[in-house]
Amino acid sequence: MMMRKKQRFGAALATVLVLLPMMTPVAQAKTISPVDQLIAPHEASYGFYVDNYKANTKQNTTPSTNPAYGLLNNFSKYWSPVKGQLDPAFLNQNTAIAAKITQNRTSAEVTRSLSYSLISGLGPYAKAFIKNANAQTDYTTVPTEPQPATTPYSKVKWADPNSKLGDMVKLVELTRGSYGSTGVPKNTFKYKRPYKLSKDVLPNPYLVNVMAASPKDGDFDFPSGHTTAGFETGEMLAYAFPERFQELVTRSSEMGYDRILAGRHSPLAVMGGRMFGTAVTASVLNDPANRDIMKKAYQEAHSNLLQSSPLVNAQDDYSNYQENQKNYRYRMTYGLPQDGDSNQAMRVPKGAEVLLETRLPYLSANQRRAVLATTGLPSGYHLLDDAEGWGRLDLFSAANGYGQLWDTTKVNMDATKGSFNAHDTWRNNIGGTGQLVKQGSGDLTLNGNNTFKGGIQVTNGQLDLNATNAAGQGNVAVKGGTLTTNTAAKLQKGYQQSKRGTLALTVTKATAMKIRGQAKLAGTLTITNAKSLKSHQVLLKFGSVKGKFAHVKGLPQGWHVKYHAHSLELVRG
Known part of the structure; x- marks a missing residue:
């Protein structure tokens, strides 16, 4: 009897042991979606920059121990401080671009007060910032003659951390620790400045004495410290005041670009400065110790000290969106060749999504990572294909929303929170196979020539189609909220509107919204710009129609809509 019990127990135990390897992974495994895999961070030899940014010290002098050195170590593929040029053709091209820029300049600016000069990016709000941050500079005009060789950097502090906008100033200065220094990579690579490599590079005429007096050793090109500081300052101000x-x-x-214009740096040095400055900024913003100052800086920027200050004016040197976009994209590569592997998937560095935290506040952290992943620069450019992906981040394009929709993308905007939660515009041409679901009370405008195939669903708030193909290539369903258009929007498939939905059309000569498939109508049709009404003007064209709008609003007395097999028109009388 005892033997049978032992046999039964042994058989049961064997069954458990057989099942456990199959059952345990099911119980413990975490399902990773395809999108999560695409946006997962890639670890570099130094780890993740945001985790180890303070390891940029003089004591750490290898790519695996110093994140600044490791981040920029692609430079060692074509330059060695011992062997010299490893890729002469490419480095000569880098110098030639610098020479061309200096030869074609029409004016030059002495830019020594680094942080102060970024204030101009605030445009209409710059005057308010200067006053309420006690911002100062001792370089207010371009010199009329070459400066002495001993000309110092700015003697005054760019802004006052104890001023009314002190928290904004403190936020910028969080990047000023030793971890933001370019010293280690500069003194490791020891790459000469472009004007020392070629006589074709023409120094800024006001800096010729300063540059001629620079030491032969210890004054290097790569990476640009001024550019690093410029991106740290600009990106910190952009975090606090994302409206700019x-x-x-x-x-x-x-x-x-100004550093190249002055003859002080080459394109590669400036590109490296962008990478380094962006990595430092993201690291500081990811540091939990800085969350309080980040919140306070944002609040200051949106108070009557800046956003609603009476000092706000119309002056804006950066009001031309197309010009800004063209310049930013050019300065990512400066026309250097894309002759590396152009088929590498985009990588998004760990923590980089924080750079969009206030600009796209209605998206989750993973959604912001997806935005960065779908708007990044293609691979194959020298230097920029670093292990984590800092070099390929295109923050200008990322501020325009997604570049592709990979899956069902829910955008939940709460208008009561104000700013971009209340209204935002996506300017990118959005591709992909995913669907856009507009939720929440806010208003989202699509401005792009979109090709995403998963369609659109509106459940709340407002979605504006502000371009002919803004709706992409899928079905459009308005289950709640409002779909608006003031253009001849084209819907490539069907349109369905429930009784809770509203279609708002602004009547113009080219208003007619075209629906290639079936239009299933219910709910409300709202007409705006009623002064432009013309009898028998077509509002909608469709392949077929089912149902009618329950309510039509905005029409003057005596007007109504008339349904036909393939259109809906305005009729008077």
């Missing part, structure tokens, strides 16, 4: 996000990052890129 694209203008500020454009001004940051211009800081780097």
